[in-house]
Amino acid sequence: MATGFRRGRGRQRRLDRLSRTHSLGIAAFVIAATALFGTVGADYLGYTGRALRQRAPWLIVLGVFLTLWEVATAKFAWLPLPFFPPPQAIIEVYTDDLPKLLDSVFASVKLQLGGYIIGATVGFLTGVSIGWSRAVGYWLHPVLRFIGPLPATAWLPIAFFTFPSSWSASTFLIALATGFPVTVLTWSGVASVSGAYYDVARTLGAKPSFLVLKVAIPAALPHVFVGLFMGLGASFALLVIAEMIGVKAGLGWYLQWAQGWAAYANMYAALIVMSLLCSGAITLLFAVRDRLLVWQKGTVKW
Amino acid sequence: MVAALAEVATHHAAGAALDIEQVSHAFDIDGAELPVLSDVSIAVEPGEFVALLGPSGCGKSTLLRLVAGLDKPKAGSLREDEIRIVRPHPSRVVVFQDPTLFPWRTVWDNVALGLEAQGILKSQRQRVDDALDLVGLSSFRNAYPQQLSGGMAQRVALARALVNDPKILVLDEPLGKLDSLTRITMQAELVSLWQRKGFTTLLVTHDAEEALVLANRVIVFSERPARVKADIRVDRPYPRHRGDPYLADLRRQILGLLGLDATW
Incomplete structure (x- = not known):
């Protein structure tokens, strides 16, 4: 695996490094031809055709960008190596360094998912209790105000020596970063539920548990999802920082490591993967939201 | 529809007496008593x-x-069939000026609210369908409140109240925000529902004509x-009939009580 990095370092390896040029050319040609014929013949391709035609301008821009990139790096070397590798070098990372990348993806997803689920659950429950119970609000509100606005990253040094492992420390910090916005928005969602809803439910015979579960929580759900969205962003930042500083696995660590070896192609490759993962997570969250909040009008299409 | 009505009738409880x-x-308000x-x-x-009937903001x-039973009086007592009212009960259901349907529930689920809250929905789903039939909105059962017009939303709110077979139906200006045509239609519907089901009805309104067209008794507040x-x-x-000279006469009398005789 380390050979993948080393291979890119010396100038004498340039030829080796550009070994995928031929296959890249063929692949680019095939994709371009498919897009071209697909767009021209869209009328015969039904839904796929329409989707393709709609995206045709973007496909052209992407094609031009990739061509410029290829020309500026591999062909004329206008951009200095090794900081700006050609496209084929990045493809090479995906083929040659795949196991390590996958390991990193797996480690990141595991850490992120654990911390996020814990943080979101605790934040949601805390938010509902603060919004619902005056006594809980009295005790938790000051704590929340004192600790919440502190960036979770500020806890990094303390967390890494108080927790038994860097993994548990990071999980805690990701949960903290997620939990604060989720708590505050759930709380404000529950607090802003119109009293008229409770009146209606009470006159129809609702008990307090019904008021919480079937009135307060569904009414607060749009706010909760704003909190979950904000928490997701905050937790991504924490994940990457934690992996760069303490955890010896994951995409953040991979980035750091690649930089140490000046393996810039690996860095770009990891960045692309990271971007896809983060975007995918938000897509997933929005899909869940759209499902649960079908009754809402005009939600943002991600 | 007829079958549905018969079904509803079997559940129906006649009205209760109310003693205020x-x-x-x-x-x-800020330490001062109002x-x-x-x-x-x-x-x-x-x-x-x-x-x-009374001037706006008088306390109706x-x-x-x-x-x-949503609030407790500072003095005096309220009784439903000789039983003191201390908390809300589904035998006294309120229809508010705003329909206050739950936007996250479909029309059917909104109407089912009372039965669900009382934990009897599973065995009595038919009552929800019947109540929707009663207000003529069966075809909108799967719609969300934001898809309804004001009059339809208020009819759903009415169905949500009626599904509980209330003994006392409490109406807080339920037609106040509707356009005049929808209003006239719904006044007629209210009367026929009341006649059919026999519940005691308490209607707050600031429209003397509405009070006279609908009620047996009009109580005027200061x-x-x-x-x-x-x-x-x-x-x-x-x-x-709105043009009934007897009602017109009463209306003049009521407006006089409300200090509006100058306009007549």
């Missing part, structure tokens, strides 16, 4: 349709909240703090 005895109530009801006594017979809606100023029987058969 020397009720006074006040709000605490009296809203002053020594109000009204005895409502089972199955009566009573309209409460507060009285309804006390009847519903300015805040509200006192009973007049208790007028309306002995006319249904359906009533």
Whole structure:
């Protein structure tokens, strides 16, 4: 695996490094031809055709960008190596360094998912209790105000020596970063539920548990999802920082490591993967939201 | 529809008597006491349709909240069939001025709310369908409230109340925000529902004509703090006509009580 990095370092390896040029050319040609014929013949391709035609301008821009990139790096070397590798070098990372990348993806997803689920659950429950119970609000509100606005990253040094492992420390910090916005928005969602809803439910015979579960929580759900969205962003930042500083696995660590070896192609490759993962997570969250909040009008299409 | 009505009728409980005895109530606003009801006594017979009429902000809606059991009076007592009202109960259901449907529930689920809250929905789903039939909205069962017009939303709110077979139906200006055509239609629907099911009805309104077209009895309130100023029987058969000289005469009398005789 380390050979993948080393291979890119010396100038004498340039030829080796550009070994995928031929296959890249063929692949680019095939994709371009498919897009071209697909767009021209869209009328015969039904839904796929329409989707393709709609995206045709973007496909052209992407094609031009990739061509410029290829020309500026591999062909004329206008951009200095090794900081700006050609496209084929990045493809090479995906083929040659795949196991390590996958390991990193797996480690990141595991850490992120654990911390996020814990943080979101605790934040949601805390938010509902603060919004619902005056006594809980009295005790938790000051704590929340004192600790919440502190960036979770500020806890990094303390967390890494108080927790038994860097993994548990990071999980805690990701949960903290997620939990604060989720708590505050759930709380404000529950607090802003119109009293008229409770009146209606009470006159129809609702008990307090019904008021919480079937009135307060569904009414607060749009706010909760704003909190979950904000928490997701905050937790991504924490994940990457934690992996760069303490955890010896994951995409953040991979980035750091690649930089140490000046393996810039690996860095770009990891960045692309990271971007896809983060975007995918938000897509997933929005899909869940759209499902649960079908009754809402005009939600943002991600 | 006919079958549905028969089904509803088997559940139906006739109206309850309502005794409001020397009720006074006040709000605490910044430490100061603002009296809203002053020594109000009204005895409502089972199955009566009573309209409460008074100037805006006089405390009529507060009285309804006390009847519903949502608030407790500072003095006096309220009784439903001789049982003191201390908390809300589905035998006294309120329809508010705003339909306040739950936007996250479909029309059907909104109507099912009361049965669900009482934990009897599973065995009595038919009642929800019947209530929707009753207000003519069966085809909108899967719609969300934001897809309904104002009149339809208020009809759903009515169905949500009626599904509980209330003994006392409490209406807080339910037609106040509707356009005049929808309003006239729904007034007729209200009367026919009341006649069919026999519940006691308490209607707050600030429209003298509406009170006279709908109610057996019109109670006129003073300015805040509200006192009973007049208790007028309306002995006319249904359906009533707005142009009826008898009603026009009563209307003039009521507007006079409300200090609006100059406009007549």
